[in-house]
Amino acid sequence: MIALLLLALLQSVLILELNRNRLRKKEDISLLQARQRMLEERLRDRTEKWRAASETHELASRRHEQTTALLNETKEYLNSIIHSMPSMLIGVTPSGYVTHWNRATELATQRREAEVLGHRVDEAYPQLPHVLDWIHHAIEQELPLTHENLRMPGEARGEEHYYDITVFPLVFSNNSGAVIRIDDVSLRVRLENMMVQSEKMLSLGGLAAGMAHEINNPLAAIVQSVQNIQRRLDPDNPHNIEQAKRIDLDLQRVRTYLQQRDILRFLQGIQEAGSRAAGIVNNMLEFSRGSSRIEPAVDLQAVLRHATDFFMNSLKMSHPEQAHGLKIELQQPAMPLPLIPCNSSEIQQVIVNLLKNSSDASLNLPEARRHIHLSTHLLDHMVRIQIQDHGQGMSEEVRRHIFDPFYTTKDIGQGTGLGLSISYFIITERHQGQIEVKSRPGLGTLFNIDLPLRRDDDPKD
Numbered sequence: 001m002i003a004l005l006l007l008a009l010l011q012s013v014l015i016l017e018l019n020r021n022r023l024r025k026k027e028d029i030s031l032l033q034a035r036q037r038m039l040e041e042r043l044r045d046r047t048e049k050w051r052a053a054s055e056t057h058e059l060a061s062r063r064h065e066q067t068t069a070l071l072n073e074t075k076e077y078l079n080s081i082i083h084s085m086p087s088m089l090i091g092v093t094p095s096g097y098v099t100h101w102n103r104a105t106e107l108a109t110q111r112r113e114a115e116v117l118g119h120r121v122d123e124a125y126p127q128l129p130h131v132l133d134w135i136h137h138a139i140e141q142e143l144p145l146t147h148e149n150l151r152m153p154g155e156a157r158g159e160e161h162y163y164d165i166t167v168f169p170l171v172f173s174n175n176s177g178a179v180i181r182i183d184d185v186s187l188r189v190r191l192e193n194m195m196v197q198s199e200k201m202l203s204l205g206g207l208a209a210g211m212a213h214e215i216n217n218p219l220a221a222i223v224q225s226v227q228n229i230q231r232r233l234d235p236d237n238p239h240n241i242e243q244a245k246r247i248d249l250d251l252q253r254v255r256t257y258l259q260q261r262d263i264l265r266f267l268q269g270i271q272e273a274g275s276r277a278a279g280i281v282n283n284m285l286e287f288s289r290g291s292s293r294i295e296p297a298v299d300l301q302a303v304l305r306h307a308t309d310f311f312m313n314s315l316k317m318s319h320p321e322q323a324h325g326l327k328i329e330l331q332q333p334a335m336p337l338p339l340i341p342c343n344s345s346e347i348q349q350v351i352v353n354l355l356k357n358s359s360d361a362s363l364n365l366p367e368a369r370r371h372i373h374l375s376t377h378l379l380d381h382m383v384r385i386q387i388q389d390h391g392q393g394m395s396e397e398v399r400r401h402i403f404d405p406f407y408t409t410k411d412i413g414q415g416t417g418l419g420l421s422i423s424y425f426i427i428t429e430r431h432q433g434q435i436e437v438k439s440r441p442g443l444g445t446l447f448n449i450d451l452p453l454r455r456d457d458d459p460k461d
Contacts, residue, residue, distance in 0.1 A: 088182035094139055096120050096132045099177065108182075121180070127152040128165070128180075135178045138167040149189055162189045216281050223274035226267055233258060273314060294431075297339035300347075300383060300451070304330055304374055307351035315359065325367040326359060331375040340383055340453055342431055347451075350423040354387045354447050357420065361391030361445060382433075385449040394439045402437060427451070 082089055083103040091100030098121050101113040109125055116124035122131055129150070138145040146166040161184060168179045234240055235251035244251045258264050308328050315323040355372060362370045369390040377384045394402070403424040427435040432452055439445040 086183075088180075090121060090125070090180040090182075091177065092121050092135060092180065093177050094135070096122065096135055098124055100179075105182075128182075131167075131180065134165075134167045135180075138169045138178055139171075139176055142169050142171065144168050149185065161186045215277070219274060219277055219281060223271065223278060226271045226274060230264075230267055230271070233264070269313065272310075276310065276314075294341050294343055296341050298342050298344050298347075300337055300340055300342075300376060300385070301330075301333070303342075303344045303347050304351060304376070304385070307348040308355070308374065310348070311352050311355045311359075322359065322363060326362065326370050326372070328355065328372045328374065331373065333376045333378065335378065337376055337378060337383055338453060340451055342451060343426075346426045346430060350426050350449070351385075351387070353420060353423045358387060358389035358391060358445065361393070362389055363391075365391060379450070381453055382450045383453060385447075385451070387447040387449075388444065390444040393441045393443050393445055395441055399437055399439050403435075 082100065085102065086104055088105040088108055089100065089102040090098060090105055092098055098116045098119055101111075101116050101124075105125075106112055111124065120132075121135075122128060125131070129152075134145050134147075144166055146164065148164050149162045150165055151162055164183045164185050166181045168181065170177045170179060231237060232240060233255070235255050240251060308330055312323065312326075312328060315326070351374075358372045362372070371390060373386070373388045375386045375388075377386070403420050424435055427433045427449055434448075434450040436448050437445060438448070
């Protein structure tokens with residue numbers, strides 16, 4: 001009986017324990033399920049966050065790619081602008097090291113950008129004067145620095161080139177630098193010089209008119225008096241014969257005496273010089289009125305011969321010591337020149353003025369260097385007259401002002417400074433031509449005169 005009770009009790013205890021274990025297991029399962037749900041929720045949340053982060057990263061990556069492409073496109077666009085500009089552009093650091101070098105600079109210096117990047121600008125472009133000082137000054141002042149109408153030192157001789165150079169300071173973030181802009185303004189400078197020259201010549205026109213009128217009256221009296229003297233010395237003139245008989249004078253013997261003493265030649269020279277001066281006065285009057293008589297067809301070689309003969313004859317009469325040893329050689333052209341439209345009197349005036357200057361430049365030099373060469377050459381639509389001497393030459397400063405009115409290097413009383421300025425006006429304005437001078441001290445001077453074969457105002461065929 002007791003055993004049955006104990007067995008029943010054990011059985012009850014076992015059942016209770018099994019129930020307790022079952023309840024505990026259910027609780028554990030519920031807890032595990034809750035934890036599973038919590039982990040799944042966390043996993044879903046983290047997955048969602050990862051997906052959002054991935055989308056954000058992908059969007060940022062796409063934006064970065066777009067921004068990079070846009071920056072590269074902008075960079076290429078700016079480089080295209082910089083390289084297409086006609087101005088020379090050089091980017092530099094504050095110390096003067098090259099960071100940019102556009103295509104115009106490559107063409108001007110014959111140096112590629114890859115060759116000069118990282119080099120100092122004064123080494124890459126040695127012709128730039130004082131460039132490092134300009135860079136430092138512009139950056140310190142934070143203001144652009146400009147120098148106008150500069151001629152590069154060391155530039156080859158020949159046609160002059162002038163440049164405007166501006167240094168622009170750059171300041172961005174904590175960095176700084178500068179951009180050097182170089183513009184070739186040679187055409188502008190030449191046009192400005194031509195305008196100044198034209199203004200001077202216009203001012204000179206009024207003075208020329210007054211001078212011509214003042215000179216014309218005494219000149220006419222001189223020429224007329226010489227003509228009267230020649231007529232009254234003529235042994236064949238009936239009035240002269242009649243007066244000579246009254247005083248028992250042999251006119252033929254007087255004529256012989258005048259010829260032996262070269263008095264008749266002197267009178268002829270006075271008459272030719274007076275006529276020449278009268279022509280110059282007329283040219284001055286035309287100069288002041290802005291008109292000119294252009295002959296349709298002129299033998300230029302004959303004009304040069306006449307001018308050369310006139311100059312040598314007048315020089316022998318007025319300054320025989322200066323004429324001694326002076327040789328003027330007029331070369332024949334390689335091929336016959338066509339007839340050209342011009343005013344032969346004015347062209348002779350120009351040639352005589354240039355010969356006089358060349359003669360003065362050769363004064364006191366050895367006889368071997370007292371040679372003046374004249375030559376003519378046929379160019380495209382032009383005929384060129386060249387007058388070259390081997391005299392003392394002139395400096396660059398004198399050469400630049402040689403055609404200015406009243407500019408002269410001679411002593412007071414020996415020159416007015418008008419001959420070459422009038423010659424310049426005759427060639428450029430009257431004849432639509434060009435005149436230039438090349439000279440170096442001690443090596444002589446070369447004048448080039450270009451006259452058109454056909455004028456713009458000629459009637460068309």
